[in-house]
Amino acid sequence: MSALLEVQGLVKRFPAGGPVWRRRYVHAVSDVDLSIGRGQTLGLVGESGSGKTTVGRCILGLYRPDEGLVRFDGRDVAGLRGSTLAEFRRRVQPVFQDPYGSLDPRWTVGRSVQESLEAHRIGSVQDRRDRVRELFATVGLDPALGDRHPRNLSGGQRQRVGIAAALASEPELIIADEPVSALDVSVQAQIINLLQRLGRDLGLAVLFISHDLGVVEHVSSEVAVMYLGRVVETGPTAAILRAPEHPYTRALVEAIPHPDPSRRFRHASLAGEIPSPVDPPSGCAFHPRCPIAQASCRIQVPELEPVGEDHLAACPVVARVTTRPTT
Amino acid sequence: MSVTGLPDVVAVAARPPARRARTSLMIGLVLLGILVLVAILAPVLAPHDPDAVDPNRVLAAPDGSYLLGADDFGRDVLSRTIFALRVSLLVAVSSVVVATLVAVPLGLVAGYFGGWVDTLVSRPLDMILVLPALLLALSLITILGPGSTVAALAIAVIYLPILARVMRASTLVTSQQDYVLAARARGSGHVATMVRHVLPNSIGPVAVQGSVLTGFALQLEAALSFLGLGTQPPTPSLGGMLADGRDVLSLAPWLEIVPGVAIALAVLSFLLIGDGLRRTLDPDGVAS
16 A cells, blocks of 8 residues: 655755855755655654754645655645645645644634635535534534634643644644644643544544654654654654664653653763754764764765664664664 | 834833723824814814905904914915815825725735745835935926825825835734644635735734824825925915915914914824824733
């Protein structure tokens, strides 16, 4: 079975000043490959500035990739026009990080949920109203809240509205960009459970973008870890959490808080900040912060290599030394 | 002339900002309401025919019959001011309305699409902006001939790039909001997104700037009429009245004071409204 969504060699740069003949660029995404099957959930993890949001927006067709392909159901998204583009937009829907910013402050939330139905001319006026009530119920909201404005709802309610709006057009793929990061921890769990339930019940494929590996662990069976615009490790979530290969992934895994105090942090977490994507480090972008970096890491951009079943990592040093932690 | 923002009132910030906003908005609206009412009811309110010449009352001082005195033709200054207010308000408001109607779509399109569309729209507007306002008005009037309609048109051309830039800047910010991206991703087309999401959320600063500019437009119209390029005699105009009274200032100061105060009150009302709107729309100043 071919994947629902395939991303191949995706590159996205943003101009960052400088004269036209020596234009500087933010290298937001460099050579990213991803694939999501129908009904599957992929977690995309990385810290701020790793390019994960840009990947999501390229998939949604909001940004045009500079290189590479985004293929949805076998068709190149960049080539979609008119009715095929409208059909794509119906089938792929976003959930945004900030439920404060992703709902028009002047619109009632019911109208926001209805927007995609209007845009795609689905149903009659009465059908749409019924559908909105149904959607509110699906995401666990009182349909009476539909007449309220976003400022009169709580963060969790707003994010439920955001999810209802995404579901309105019966999509097959949801791009959820940090859907819980702006929420209280107690509400995070509710929204994660809601997304999981909906994914299961409606057979939705989800790209779950997060900076928190601990959250992704609960949501997705597959995970891709990004660092400075590149995927550095990808594979089954369980395998990566048990035996992370790439030194960056190891640092992330060790940073997950653990309730068992006997399991202390073995290493201090990563030192330093993510480097500037305007002028990324040569070779492996991670080498300035890497505890096991070697001279060759400054020169050669590492390729993703198999390190286990469906498990790829972009670190030749780890592959050679193989000092796998035993836990 | 300066057409930028208002003097900032910092010292009074201790009061709740929302209440301050309401106060200046209310005073401005009441003041403008009175002026507009006077202008509309001019034929009813004016005690005399504004054009009636009375040789016996040339430069007569204010008295029981001619409340604010008479001018050098013996015409009633109060009646002339009331009628002049009519023309001045009409020119000021219509010029800004015309400028806004053209500027908002231009700024919206430029700010929303950016890139070469922005260049195509903004650069020609910048070319208008580099010309000094009065010089531009004078050239237009030289070409089209003097009169209040041409004055209104000239003022509209002068304010068009300013309003378009305000709209563009505001649209640039709004277009980056997640709800605009969300609308696009949910299948809303460019035009629908612009009209339904970007426009309503970007228009606030234009309303503020527009109301401030109306005050300045009134001033500019008075300046043009003062120079004899705006409203033509015998139609009374505030600027024209100032020009008439200038030679007899020491003999009949009311010829300057009355239209001068009328201009000041009208400009003040627009500035207060603009200030009130700005404070109301200011995200830090509102508690809705």
